[in-house]
Amino acid sequence: MTLEPCCHTGRTGPCSSALIEAGVSRVVIASKDPNPKVSGGGIAALEASGVEVFFLQDFENSARRLNRGFFSRLERRRPFVRCKLAMSLDGRTALANGESKWITGAEARSDVQRLRAECDAIVTGIETVLADDPAMTLRQAELGLNAQQLVWNELRLSNPPLRVVLDSRGRLSETAKIVTEPGRCIAYRLDGANSFAEASSSVEARLAPNTGESPSRVDLLSVLESLAELDECNEVLVEAGATLSGSFIEAGLVDELIIYIAPKLLGSDGRPLLGMSGLNELSDAIEFKVDSLEQVGADIKVTLRPR
Secondary structure: OOOOOOOOOOOOOOHHHHHHHOOOOEEEEOOOOOOOOOOOHHHHHHHHOOOEEEEOHHHHHHHHHHOHHHHHHHHHOOOEEEEEEEEEOOOEEEOOOOOOOOOOOHHHHHHHHHHHHHOOEEEEEHHHHHHHOOOOOOOHHHOOOOHHHHHHOHHHHOOOOEEEEEOOOOOOOOOOHHHHOOOOEEEEEOOOOOOHHHHOOOOEEEEOOEOOOOOOOEOHHHHHHHHHHHHOOOEEEEOOOHHHHHHHHHOOOOOEEEEEEEOOOOOOOOEEOOOOOOOOOHHHOOOEEEEEEEEEOOEEEEEEEEO
């Protein structure tokens, strides 16, 4: 097992009790549960009932990576954040007129659906909603799963990720696709902003503090902490424009950056990947290390982590 069996009752009963009742004689784990309600208690319960427990400490880092969202929520009180972007060879996300469908190919877009399937919430900004009217839904048909895989993932697929809009001034429309599609939609706004969401059953409106440095924008860390505490979100996928994606990166809140690179050129007047400025020295650059590099259809997928 990648994680110590729990010993408390939550949405389900204690896993340690289930193992004991099933007559399991030996349990091998690769990491201890950081939840204060467990924190070694599951191991103690098993051993007290005569079950042998082996803790493979050499595999702990691998296990933590598999459960990185869970550990992030318990230890940092915020979800693991993955930011997804797509660009041309010359670093453009759209033509100067805003046209961007589609920069990448069908295979890359299918891969993005898998990223959505892995997360608990998709976060975007109001500017993206106003400009593109995205649904931000999980499209099962594009996952490329066979019938058996769909059965294995039935529980996960039946609970699609939350759709979260950062809407500081309350401009989200009740007719936006991100609102009208089935599933939960949450809008974070600043206190005093007008919003139809207050009187809407289709959107859950939440207040968030401003950043301090920019009084007109919601504080990103507060949003993440709210999603962790109120919705138990372990992993969040940021699918946003240049400004919001850049803000997440500048705030040091992106744990994994995924960039799909399409083999095409859009020109110097195309729209840039990120809305970041103010760097005067190369030493001020935000650095990443390449975690993996793979070809997805005609495109290149680069997975990076902060240094």
